[in-house]
Amino acid sequence: MTTLVQEQDDHDEHHAIPTGIKRWLYTTNHKDIGTLYLWFAFIMFLIGGAMAMVIRAELFQPGLQIVEPHFFNQMTTVHGLIMVFGAVMPAFTGLANWMIPLMIGAPDMALPRMNNLSFWILPFAFLILLMSLFMEGGGPAFGWTFYAPLSTTYSGDSTALFVFSVHIMGISSIMGAINVIVTIWNMRAPGMTWMKMPLFVWTWFITAFLLIAVMPVLAGVVTMVLTDKFFGTSFFDAAGGGDPVMFQHIFWFFGHPEVYIMILPAFGVISAIVPTFSRKKLFGYSSMVYATASIALLSFVVWAHHMFTTGMPVFGELFFMYCTMLISVPTGVKVFNWVATMWRGSISYEVPMLFAIAFIILFTIGGFSGLMLAITPADFQYHDTYFVVAHFHYVLVTGAIFSIIAGTYYWLPKWTGVMYDVTLARAHFWCSLISVNLLFFPMHFVGLAGMPRRIPDYSIQFADFNQWISIGGFAFGLSQLIFLALLIKACRKKGKPVDTQVWEGAEGLEWQVPSPAPYHTFDKPPEIK
Amino acid sequence: MSNHSDKYYVPAQSPWPIVGAFSLFLIALGAGTTVAKIHQSGDPGWGKIVLIIGIISVLLMMFGWFRDQVKESMSGMYNAQLGRSYRQGMIWFIFSEVMFFCAFFGALFYARILSVPWLGGADNNAMTHEVLWPAFEVIWPLIKTPDGTETTAMGWGGLPLINTLILLASSVTLHYAHVGLEKNKRTQLTLLLAATVAFGCVFLGLQVLEYMHAYQDMDLKLDSGIYGNTFYLLTGFHGMHVTMGTLFLIVMLLRVMKGHFSPDNHFAFQAASWYWHFVDVVWLGLFIFVYII
Ligand code: HEM
Ligand SMILES: [Cu+2]
Numbered sequence: 164m165t166t167l168v169q170e171q172d173d174h175d176e177h178h179a180i181p182t183g184i185k186r187w188l189y190t191t192n193h194k195d196i197g198t199l200y201l202w203f204a205f206i207m208f209l210i211g212g213a214m215a216m217v218i219r220a221e222l223f224q225p226g227l228q229i230v231e232p233h234f235f236n237q238m239t240t241v242h243g244l245i246m247v248f249g250a251v252m253p254a255f256t257g258l259a260n261w262m263i264p265l266m267i268g269a270p271d272m273a274l275p276r277m278n279n280l281s282f283w284i285l286p287f288a289f290l291i292l293l294m295s296l297f298m299e300g301g302g303p304a305f306g307w308t309f310y311a312p313l314s315t316t317y318s319g320d321s322t323a324l325f326v327f328s329v330h331i332m333g334i335s336s337i338m339g340a341i342n343v344i345v346t347i348w349n350m351r352a353p354g355m356t357w358m359k360m361p362l363f364v365w366t367w368f369i370t371a372f373l374l375i376a377v378m379p380v381l382a383g384v385v386t387m388v389l390t391d392k393f394f395g396t397s398f399f400d401a402a403g404g405g406d407p408v409m410f411q412h413i414f415w416f417f418g419h420p421e422v423y424i425m426i427l428p429a430f431g432v433i434s435a436i437v438p439t440f441s442r443k444k445l446f447g448y449s450s451m452v453y454a455t456a457s458i459a460l461l462s463f464v465v466w467a468h469h470m471f472t473t474g475m476p477v478f479g480e481l482f483f484m485y486c487t488m489l490i491s492v493p494t495g496v497k498v499f500n501w502v503a504t505m506w507r508g509s510i511s512y513e514v515p516m517l518f519a520i521a522f523i524i525l526f527t528i529g530g531f532s533g534l535m536l537a538i539t540p541a542d543f544q545y546h547d548t549y550f551v552v553a554h555f556h557y558v559l560v561t562g563a564i565f566s567i568i569a570g571t572y573y574w575l576p577k578w579t580g581v582m583y584d585v586t587l588a589r590a591h592f593w594c595s596l597i598s599v600n601l602l603f604f605p606m607h608f609v610g611l612a613g614m615p616r617r618i619p620d621y622s623i624q625f626a627d628f629n630q631w632i633s634i635g636g637f638a639f640g641l642s643q644l645i646f647l648a649l650l651i652k653a654c655r656k657k658g659k660p661v662d663t664q665v666w667e668g669a670e671g672l673e674w675q676v677p678s679p680a681p682y683h684t685f686d687k688p689p690e691i692k
Numbered sequence: 693m694s695n696h697s698d699k700y701y702v703p704a705q706s707p708w709p710i711v712g713a714f715s716l717f718l719i720a721l722g723a724g725t726t727v728a729k730i731h732q733s734g735d736p737g738w739g740k741i742v743l744i745i746g747i748i749s750v751l752l753m754m755f756g757w758f759r760d761q762v763k764e765s766m767s768g769m770y771n772a773q774l775g776r777s778y779r780q781g782m783i784w785f786i787f788s789e790v791m792f793f794c795a796f797f798g799a800l801f802y803a804r805i806l807s808v809p810w811l812g813g814a815d816n817n818a819m820t821h822e823v824l825w826p827a828f829e830v831i832w833p834l835i836k837t838p839d840g841t842e843t844t845a846m847g848w849g850g851l852p853l854i855n856t857l858i859l860l861a862s863s864v865t866l867h868y869a870h871v872g873l874e875k876n877k878r879t880q881l882t883l884l885l886a887a888t889v890a891f892g893c894v895f896l897g898l899q900v901l902e903y904m905h906a907y908q909d910m911d912l913k914l915d916s917g918i919y920g921n922t923f924y925l926l927t928g929f930h931g932m933h934v935t936m937g938t939l940f941l942i943v944m945l946l947r948v949m950k951g952h953f954s955p956d957n958h959f960a961f962q963a964a965s966w967y968w969h970f971v972d973v974v975w976l977g978l979f980i981f982v983y984i985i
Contacts, residue, residue, distance in 0.1 A: 181705060203842050273777040276706050276757075283713035291720055298728075309895035327720035334716070345780045349773060375788040383795025390925065393727050396916030398799055401824070402839035404918035405799075406807035413795060600945040641831070 164403050180682045187285075192682060193260045193274035194225035196282050198578070200257030200502035201571070203286060203652070208251035208564075210293075212640050214242040217634035224631050225621050231648030235619035236304035237296060243307025247425065249289050251559065255428040256281075256339050256350065256569045262574065263343065265673040265680065266361045268352025268689045273345040288331035295321035295328075305620045306617060311399035311410040315391040326389040333378040343367055349686035351380070352672075354691030361671055365452050366431030368461045373420045373427070376463075381417040384410065387442065411473055415466035425461045426558060427455055429526075429566035430497055433519050436573050440516035441508025442668040445501040454493035461490045471542045478540045487537035491530060498527055513666070514588040521596055522562060523633050529557030532607065547617075550610025556603045568595075568646070575650075576665045580679030581658035587649040594642035701766070705718050708757035715753055718746030757909035760945070763944045765959075775959050782963040786970045789933070796929065800981060804832055808918065811838055831941035844910040849935040849984035851902045855895050856979050861878055863972045866941075873973065874955050878948075879963065885945050888968070892938035899931050926978055940964045 181189070190196060217238045221229045230238070260278065265270055267376045272278045296302035299317035301311065314322060329371040348366045351360070360368075388410075397403025399410045430451075438445045447449065467475060467483040501523050510516070532554040536542050545551060568591075578583050610616075614625045621629065652658070661678045672691075676684045723745025764770065771960040813821030814831030819874030821828065823836035833845035844978040846852070866888040886896050914924045944964045948951065 184707075188710045191703055191705050215869050223762050272779055273774075275703050276709050277781075279706070280709035283710050284716050287713060288720070289715035291717070293725075293726065294721075320731050323720070323727040323731075324724035327724045331716060331720055337785075341781050341784045341788075344784055345777045348780055349777050375784055375792055379788045379792035380795045381796075383792055383799075386925075387795075387799065389727070390914070390921070393731050396921040396925070397837070397915075397917055398921055401807070401811060402832045403837045403841065404803060404811065405916075405921070405923070406802070406810075409799060409802045409807060412802065413798060416798075472696050 180421035182669050187280070187456075191271070191279055193264050193271045193275065193278065194578075194680065194682065196272075196275075196278050197257045197259075199282050200253045200285075201259060202586070203282070204250050204252075204254035204567075206267070207253070207289065208247050209647070211242050211245035211250055212643060214238045214245070215636060216640050219240065219633040221619050223620070223633040224630070225623050225626050227620055230619070232619050233301060233304055236306075236617070237302045239617050240303045240306050241292065241296065244303070245289065246290065246559070247307060247421070248329075249285075251425045251563050251567070252336065253285060255367075255370075255425070255563075256336075258363075258428065258432070258567070258570050259339075261578065262673060263346055263364055263367060264350070265676060265684060266364050266671055267347065267350060267355050268672050268685050268691065269346060269350035270683060270685045272342050273350050274342050278342050281335045281342065284331050284335050288328045288335065291324050291328040291331070295324040296323070308414060309388065310383075311391065311407045314388050315399055317368055318392060322392055322487065323389065326385045328384055330387045333382045336374050336378045340371035340378075344372040344375075347371075352673075352685065352688040352691055358452070359691070361431075362434035362445065362451055362455075363428070363431030365511060366427040366434075366455050369422050369455050370427045373424050373459055373462065377417040377424075378414060378419045383419075384417065386411040387413075408470075408473055409474075411470050412467070413599075414436065414623045415469045416463075417471065419466040420459075422558070423458060423557075425563045426526075427459065428649075429522070429563045430455065431572070432566045432570040433501060433522055434497075435567055436515045436519040437504050437523075438572075439669045440513055440602055440668050441505045441510050443504055443508040445500070446506075447496070450496055451500055454496040455491045457549070458490060461486060461493070462642070464491060465652030467540070472538045472546045484537055484539045485540075491534055491537075492531055497518050498523060498530075513572075514585065514592060515569045516593045517566050517589075521592075522565045522569060524566070525557055525561035525600075529554055529559075531563055532557065545610065547615055548610040549606040549614045549616055552616050553603050553606035553610055556606070560603065561599055565595075571650075574673070575653055575677050576661040577673060577676075577680055579653050579656055579658075580660055580677075581653060583653040583658055583662050584649055587645055591642060591645040591649065594645065595639060598635050598638035598642055602632055602639050603635070605632050605635075623642035682691060693871055706757070706760065708753055708760070712750065712753040712757070712835065715746050717856055718742050718920060720746075721867065722746050727870050735774050753947060762947070762960075764954070765957070769909055775957070778959045779962065782966060786963045786966060788972075789970065793926070793929065796922065796926050797977065799943075800926065801961065803834075803918045804883055804924065808834060809831065821832075832919070833917040834917055839984070841915075841917050843912045843916035843920055845919070846902075848979065851898050851905075852979060852983045855898050855902075855977065858891050858895050858898070859972050859975050862888045862895070865891065866968055870965050873953060873958055873961060875947075881947070885941065885948060889938060889945055892934060892941060896931065896934055896938065898932075899927070906927035923982055925936065926982055933974070937964070937968045940967060962977070 180186070185554045186197065187199060190199075202578060215238075217230060218235065221235055222225075234398060260272065263269075264525055270473075292302070298319070300323040302321050303314070303316055303325045305313035305320070309325075312650060347360070387396070387398040391399050393407075396405075398405040399407045401407070411671060433452060434445055465483055465487045468487040471480060471483075505520075512520075532550065536551065536554055537547055573585070609625045610634075613623065614621050663677055664674050666674075672685075672689060675681075675689070722739050722741070722745070725739030726743055727739075729735060729737045729739055787975060809815075809830055810817045810820060811825065811828055814830070828838045829836070835845055836842050865884045869881050869884035872884060874880070912923065913920055915921075941964055944961050947960070
């Protein structure tokens with residue numbers, strides 16, 4: 164493959180690279196904005212991680228020793244909110260910003276100024292959320308799912324700040340999603356037909372539709388929480404004709420698609436990495452596209468699997484059980500295709516591939532525990548125990564976050580132009596892999612044995628397991644500092660320069676622009692064979 | 693200049709987004725503390741000031757951003773592709789707004805079809821009814837809540853009906869204003885657009901009257917149980933959207949009077965008109981489900 168020579172006519176609409184702080188504040192460049200998103204997500208990951216350390220420290224032993232229960236609740240709540248809205252989602256948006264234009268041969272995102280706005284409102288949203296922790300009466304303490312009446316009748320006054328910060332996060336996601344849709348729809352280079360698009364582009368395209376469909380619903384439900392708490396409405400209060408269960412329906416109508424928002428782009432990343440290091444074409448490309456679309460559609464009709472124990476008419480319980488189980492069919496198709504891609508490939512185990520393989524195996528474990536939870540009568544037993552915590556951390560940490568890390572290791576040389584410190588990267592992988600399983604695997608057992616989630620104390624028989632879990636937790640937290648060191652080193656361009664191709668087996672337009680990718684790429688649309 | 697269509701247009705850096713981000717921060721912080729402080733002590737304190745500064749700076753930001761945008765557009769810097777991007781962006785923005793209203797319509801339907809009948813003992817909830825509020829009677833509009841708050845129902849005749857006709861008429865005038873723009877009939881455009889703006893203002897005025905009537909004479913308030921809740925949040929958010937739409941249309945009117953827009957280059961006008969039609973359709977849904985049925 165040849166390097167694409169950029170023809171740049173400097174006299175016409177071409178802007179020099181700005182410098183200083185203004186570059187970052189005013190930027191309309193998709194690469195700058197991508198970088199900002201990724202660093203922001205990483206910082207949030209560390210802050211949210213620190214909160215998880217507090218949680219695990221308290222749970223190291225039974226009994227209350229380190230923090231007050233109310234503070235413990237704030238930690239679980241804000242940890243969840245930060246990881247979902249501050250770490251995973253922005254990290255994927257960062258990857259989208261960096262990679263989608265490069266993958267489809269576009270010079271930038273379609274609406275670059277809005278792109279800047281959607282990034283910069285995020286730090287402010289989280290500033291508000293974090294500030295609320297220091298308010299009188301403390302920050303939000305009702306769980307990231309902010310069920311009414313915990314968030315209405317029984318919450319502190321800082322709930323108002325929580326509500327408005329969620330509004331801002333929603334605005335940011337919606338603008339980001341609109342940008343992704345318009346970019347993909349409208350900015351593909353000539354010849355980049357729909358079914359030639361890399362899967363990362365496809366999965367993000369579908370994710371973006373999920374985002375604009377459900378983020379406004381989240382905005383609606385937090386607004387109702389606000390008016391219920393502060394303006395005397397009774398949406399979630401039976402005394403006025405409303406219903407607290409209605410909260411759960413509206414919230415999970417957002418919430419379940421939201422979990423797919425956090426995993427579909429991950430599928431795209433893995434579908435990019437596995438073929439590269441198996442030196443084969445992706446098995447079943449079009450079935451991947453259809454599977455993604457079916458997962459997205461089905462995700463709108465399964466929300467009440469979070470509410471089996473809340474109660475609903477029996478027909479509802481059955482409907483949501485079967486629909487949920489149906490989702491594992493397209494999910495299975497994906498796992499099958501990745502494995503089939505590796506089958507008889509000449510696999511090499513570079514770091515991105517290590518994370519991708521770990522993803523496939525560990526995400527599948529999360530999928531299986533999901534299937535167990537989907538069985539209504541079984542869920543009566545599992546619900547609100549550590550089993551659920553184990554489930555969603557397998558899909559989110561070893562799923563979504565591992566894929567983000569894998570994607571970072573895959574594209575980082577393209578971004579910086581140098582190969583990162585591979586020894587550190589391998590250390591990061593093995594430390595993370597071992598500690599993450601030590602952290603989350605025993606949670607299945609304590610959960611099945613009945614240990615409830617979101618409680619700062621527990622019965623004595625769970626003590627041994629919880630110690631191991633906490634040790635795994637601290638180890639996983641520390642392992643991420645290796646990643647931090649590696650990233651800082653790579654961003655300072657310490658390392659061997661890489662060529663355009665970077666990975667021998669990689670295909671796609673992003674591997675045809677020089678490394679590091681120049682500030683402006685594809686000023687003229689590339690030719691696509 | 694060379695042929696634009698075979699070349700991508702990448703907008704230059706702009707200070708407005710970061711100004712916008714900061715003003716949104718002020719609004720959220722201001723609104724949050726205002727609400728919380730009023731709840732605590734009845735006095736909004738400094739939150740109010742932050743909120744007001746935030747709102748003013750958002751308005752300034754929008755003014756500056758759109759002014760730059762207009763300047764760039766008028767100097768022919770944009771190409772067809774960018775026009776398409778804007779249009780698609782606007783469509784999906786409107787779609788997200790539709791979903792926002794869906795959340796509140798969802799609450800309305802949930803209350804009417806499920807929670808209120810259940811409180812009255814429907815399905816297998818006889819005991820709920822017996823134990824909690826045995827005196828509760830299911831009627832919609834819910835003029836007496838389970839805990840006994842009473843209110844009156846807003847009929848659909850009178851003001852709401854007039855408002856419906858006004859909005860419908862405004863959609864028609866706006867459509868023909870657009871036709872005028874496309875056929876380059878500038879007088880038709882200006883007059884009909886002005887008429888649309890006038891309709892929008894009248895609608896808002898009548899809406900205010902309706903609220904005053906509801907509060908003063910009917911005891912229909914925001915906190916009058918689920919009927920009042922859904923009534924005010926749905927009509928209130930709709931009213932906010934009409935306000936935005938009217939402002940949007942006023943800006944379009946000013947630009948039309950300055951001679952902006954041509955039959956094949958009028959994205960902003962198109963966007964304003966789509967937005968207006970969307971607001972109109974939401975009202976129809978409201979009129980049917982909140983007022984009539
Ligand atoms: C095979 C696919 C999946 C199935 C069948 C499934 C099923 C379920 C069920 C039934 C629950 C509710 C458990 C309970 O509260 O009792 C649940 C919880 C959850 N799932 Fe999954 N799931 C699947 C995949 C995923 C994925 C891909 C993600 C995210 C990337 C995810 C994230 C979550 C989260 C965050 C919760 C807990 C929410 C909370 O209560 O805080 N799941 N899942
Ligand atoms: Cu779910």
